[in-house]
Amino acid sequence: MILHAENVSKHYGAFQALNAVTLGVSAGEFVSIIGPNGAGKSTLINVLTGLARPSAGSVRFKERDIAGIGPVKLAKLGMARSFQLVQIFPDLTVMETLEAAVVARLGRGRRLLASLAGDRAVREDAEDVAALFGLDTKRHALARHLPQGDKKLLDVASAFALRPEIILLDEPTSGVSTADKTRIMEILVAAAKRIGLKAIIQVEHDMDIVFTYSDRIVALHQGSVLADATPQAVQADQRLVDMVVGRRRRHGA
Amino acid sequence: MTNVVNILMGGVFHASILFLVAAGLQVVFGVQKVFNLACGSFYALGAYFGVSAVQWYAGAGGPPALFVVPLIAAGLLIGLTGVVVERGLLSFVYERDETFQLLLTFAVVLMMEDLIRMTWGTAPVSTSGLYLVYGQARIAGAAVPVYNLVVIAASLVIALGIGWLLTRTAFGRIIRATADNREMAEALGVDMRRVYAKVFTLGTTLGTLGGALVIPATAAMSEMGVELIVEAFAVVVIGGLGSMRGALVGALIVGLLRALAISWYPALEMLIIYLIVITVLVFRPRGLFGGATA
Amino acid sequence: MTGRIVLALAAVALLAMPWVLSTYHVLLMLPFMAYGVVLLGLNLLFGYTGLVSFGHALFIGLGAYSAAFLTGWFKVRSLEVMLATAAVVAGVIAMPVAALCVRYVKIYFGMLTLAFGMVFYTFVLKFYSVTGGDEGMPVARPFLLGRDLGAMPKIEYLAGPYYYYTLAVLVIAVLLMWRIVHSPFGLCLKTIRDNPAKAETLGISVPHYRWLAFVISAVYAGVGGALMATPTGNVDPTLAYWTHSGNIVFMTLLGGFANFFGPIVGAFVFIYLQDFVMSVVPWWRLVFGAILAVLVIAAPQGLMGLFTRRRVTEVA
Numbered sequence: 001m002i003l004h005a006e007n008v009s010k011h012y013g014a015f016q017a018l019n020a021v022t023l024g025v026s027a028g029e030f031v032s033i034i035g036p037n038g039a040g041k042s043t044l045i046n047v048l049t050g051l052a053r054p055s056a057g058s059v060r061f062k063e064r065d066i067a068g069i070g071p072v073k074l075a076k077l078g079m080a081r082s083f084q085l086v087q088i089f090p091d092l093t094v095m096e097t098l099e100a101a102v103v104a105r106l107g108r109g110r111r112l113l114a115s116l117a118g119d120r121a122v123r124e125d126a127e128d129v130a131a132l133f134g135l136d137t138k139r140h141a142l143a144r145h146l147p148q149g150d151k152k153l154l155d156v157a158s159a160f161a162l163r164p165e166i167i168l169l170d171e172p173t174s175g176v177s178t179a180d181k182t183r184i185m186e187i188l189v190a191a192a193k194r195i196g197l198k199a200i201i202q203v204e205h206d207m208d209i210v211f212t213y214s215d216r217i218v219a220l221h222q223g224s225v226l227a228d229a230t231p232q233a234v235q236a237d238q239r240l241v242d243m244v245v246g247r248r249r250r251h252g253a
Numbered sequence: 254m255t256n257v258v259n260i261l262m263g264g265v266f267h268a269s270i271l272f273l274v275a276a277g278l279q280v281v282f283g284v285q286k287v288f289n290l291a292c293g294s295f296y297a298l299g300a301y302f303g304v305s306a307v308q309w310y311a312g313a314g315g316p317p318a319l320f321v322v323p324l325i326a327a328g329l330l331i332g333l334t335g336v337v338v339e340r341g342l343l344s345f346v347y348e349r350d351e352t353f354q355l356l357l358t359f360a361v362v363l364m365m366e367d368l369i370r371m372t373w374g375t376a377p378v379s380t381s382g383l384y385l386v387y388g389q390a391r392i393a394g395a396a397v398p399v400y401n402l403v404v405i406a407a408s409l410v411i412a413l414g415i416g417w418l419l420t421r422t423a424f425g426r427i428i429r430a431t432a433d434n435r436e437m438a439e440a441l442g443v444d445m446r447r448v449y450a451k452v453f454t455l456g457t458t459l460g461t462l463g464g465a466l467v468i469p470a471t472a473a474m475s476e477m478g479v480e481l482i483v484e485a486f487a488v489v490v491i492g493g494l495g496s497m498r499g500a501l502v503g504a505l506i507v508g509l510l511r512a513l514a515i516s517w518y519p520a521l522e523m524l525i526i527y528l529i530v531i532t533v534l535v536f537r538p539r540g541l542f543g544g545a546t547a
Numbered sequence: 548m549t550g551r552i553v554l555a556l557a558a559v560a561l562l563a564m565p566w567v568l569s570t571y572h573v574l575l576m577l578p579f580m581a582y583g584v585v586l587l588g589l590n591l592l593f594g595y596t597g598l599v600s601f602g603h604a605l606f607i608g609l610g611a612y613s614a615a616f617l618t619g620w621f622k623v624r625s626l627e628v629m630l631a632t633a634a635v636v637a638g639v640i641a642m643p644v645a646a647l648c649v650r651y652v653k654i655y656f657g658m659l660t661l662a663f664g665m666v667f668y669t670f671v672l673k674f675y676s677v678t679g680g681d682e683g684m685p686v687a688r689p690f691l692l693g694r695d696l697g698a699m700p701k702i703e704y705l706a707g708p709y710y711y712y713t714l715a716v717l718v719i720a721v722l723l724m725w726r727i728v729h730s731p732f733g734l735c736l737k738t739i740r741d742n743p744a745k746a747e748t749l750g751i752s753v754p755h756y757r758w759l760a761f762v763i764s765a766v767y768a769g770v771g772g773a774l775m776a777t778p779t780g781n782v783d784p785t786l787a788y789w790t791h792s793g794n795i796v797f798m799t800l801l802g803g804f805a806n807f808f809g810p811i812v813g814a815f816v817f818i819y820l821q822d823f824v825m826s827v828v829p830w831w832r833l834v835f836g837a838i839l840a841v842l843v844i845a846a847p848q849g850l851m852g853l854f855t856r857r858r859v860t861e862v863a
Contacts, residue, residue, distance in 0.1 A: 353847060356796065361840070366836075483665055530658075534658060
């Protein structure tokens with residue numbers, strides 16, 4: 001198990017956001033976390049990515065306690081994440097964005113007097129990632145000028161450029177058109193294979209996407225784990241489908 | 254004993270003036286989230302205009318005992334020029350990064366410095382000993398100009414007035430609501446343009462009033478604007494950005510500390526104040542009464 | 548390509564100036580070049596990292612006063628030593644100041660830097676037995692590259708050897724900053740300017756990089772301050788006053804903070820325009836205040852922004 005949250009609880013004042021959540025992710029898994037709004041998904045992601053400290057319980061990444069260690073240390077340990085609201089560097093080009101990730105990964109950030117343009121290792125690595133995500137034709141476009149779908153891809157691509165072992169995606173297909181959704185997921189999965197990503201965790205609302213790509217689904221409800229099973233098992237459990245998914249299915253995606 | 258009383262009274266007098274200017278800063282920051290560097294410049298404007306008003310009044314033969322009337326009137330009147338700055342300049346940058354807003358107020362500082370010099374020259378001007386017409390009071394053996402006591406009282410009255418304005422009037426409610434959540438206030442139908450214009454003018458008027466009130470006890474000098482803003486800035490940092498209570502308490506702290514420092518070890522005067530500012534910013538950025546920080 | 552041609556022309560012009568222009572104008576180039584060095588550093592903080600300091604004049608003052616102390620108290624006359632000392636003093640003082648300030652952003656950063664600047668100003672002003680108070684301290688004419696040029700008339704010295712020395716320092720400063728800005732480090736700074744939260748998720752420690760940028764910019768300001776000291780032959784506390792800090796931010800904005808050469812252009816235009824205005828009326832602040840207002844409202848990308856297509860409407 002690479003990532004292991006054990007009995008994690010988190011409260012904000014009187015409000016209990018997470019209640020004794022146990023979640024383990026092993027190599028080779030694609031885990032989707034689902035649940036209605038307010039179920040605690042974002043809190044769980046923040047705890048898993050070291051942004052929030054659990055009130056109780058532990059979170060371990062590769063056997064290391066990562067409670068509240070913060071994004072910088074986590075990135076160096078090998079975990080990356082993308083955000084629900086797309087995060088880009090507006091005035092940097094696609095290449096610059098990816099190069100920044102590679103520079104950070106290779107620990108070359110303190111090279112004050114080295115020429116970035118002359119650093120072939122960084123440039124080629126960034127170009128590889130750009131190609132993986134279909135952004136190589138837009139390499140020199142400013143991030144702020146990209147269409148929304150490409151911005152999302154860039155956000156995820158920069159996380160991939162860190163060549164992490166595990167990546168957490170917070171609603172990777174939110175805010176994009178249905179056509180773009182599949183495109184993004186396909187690119188994501190292909191890229192994951194290419195860079196040797198060990199596991200993917202995503203928070204996702206679109207059930208079609210969830211059922212198509214996940215190895216495992218974790219359903220959260222009011223801060224607790226309602227179910228942790230394969231897509232088939234989840235679909236087979238009608239009660240579960242109704243409680244978590246039901247209303248949405250009936251009214252369309 | 255007399256020395257201590259003198260120091261205290263001097264400190265409280267200075268604090269009264271500081272409070273007025275700081276209150277002007279606070280109300281503008283609280284509502285518009287703009288740190289008005291030009292607040293000190295309006296203070297200077299009020300001072301110079303006050304001198305002119307009193308000199309005209311004395312020249313026109315008005316009874317010396319009533320000189321505060323034209324003084325205060327001048328202070329209030331010239332504060333209305335704030336609306337020119339707000340409508341004519343500031344209103345164009347409300348949607349921008351706060352750095353640009355700050356730089357715009359700095360532009361106003363520059364312009365007003367020269368406008369004042371152009372109008373009144375570079376030599377200090379004052380109302381001389383006119384304020385002594387009220388004589389001096391004996392407090393615990395020390396001689397304190399009655400005028401100073403009048404100013405302190407006036408400041409307190411204004412502080413209470415601001416408090417009443419904020420808590421008991423509709424406008425005050427709007428101010429507090431906008432300071433709390435601007436989008437919500439707008440959504441509830443508050444006309445931001447008018448609120449901003451009024452609030453900014455209120456802020457500048459408090460500044461000009463402070464300048465006018467201080468003038469009998471001192472002279473109007475060309476650097477008074479840029480010097481006072483740093484003190485006022487210390488007051489609002491210590492008291493907490495956006496808080497009226499903070500302006501009051503912060504002004505007292507700064508005013509008294511400065512008076513104490515001047516009498517003990519003059520070289521430390523403002524140094525102590527700035528060190529406190531730095532300490533506050535490092536350990537408790539929101540000051541004594543301020544809200545959440547950036 | 549046009550950029551390189553312009554640069555080459557500018558270089559030739561700068562080299563030729565002492566032969567072509569009147570002495571008065573050549574002397575005017577001295578503060579311009581000194582400010583050029585200062586602003587190169589300031590823009591590393593402003594344009595590339597997104598932090599606006601309202602107390603940067605502190606480091607100008609530190610550099611200037613270091614030079615004054617060296618010539619006055621320690622009888623050191625070598626300009627190389629003066630510049631090196633100014634750089635070290637500014638850098639060393641910057642380290643703890645930066646450590647405190649970079650934990651904050653935007654207005655709190657501005658306020659904290661302003662406070663530090665005023666602490667130095669007050670300190671220098673009040674301890675007049677040491678620093679000369681508001682009259683300041685004299686700065687003796689430095690030796691250039693070990694040569695004592697005391698025999699030369701002052702104007703000849705300033706418009707000749709000192710001019711070229713300052714120009715050389717500016718060129719070195721430009722080359723160095725160009726490298727820094729186009730290095731992996733520079734890229735990290737830009738990510739912090741654009742989106743600090745995302746930069747962190749990439750593993751970039753935001754406070755640490757801001758700290759480095761701050762210290763580097765302070766060193767530049769110190770060197771610029773030391774360069775400013777010689778032509779006037781005197782340093783005084785107003786070098787560290789908050790309005791001086793405001794003015795250098797103004798200069799940077801004027802030239803355009805989104806462009807590498809913007810700040811230098813800003814320094815040039817500011818110095819010359821100020822000189823021109825003052826020869827007509829004494830009200831340069833009024834004119835410049837109006838210019839700043841127009842700049843902020845209508846042309847925040849500055850002069851260089853008007854010439855290039857890049858639009859930057861936010862600082863951070």
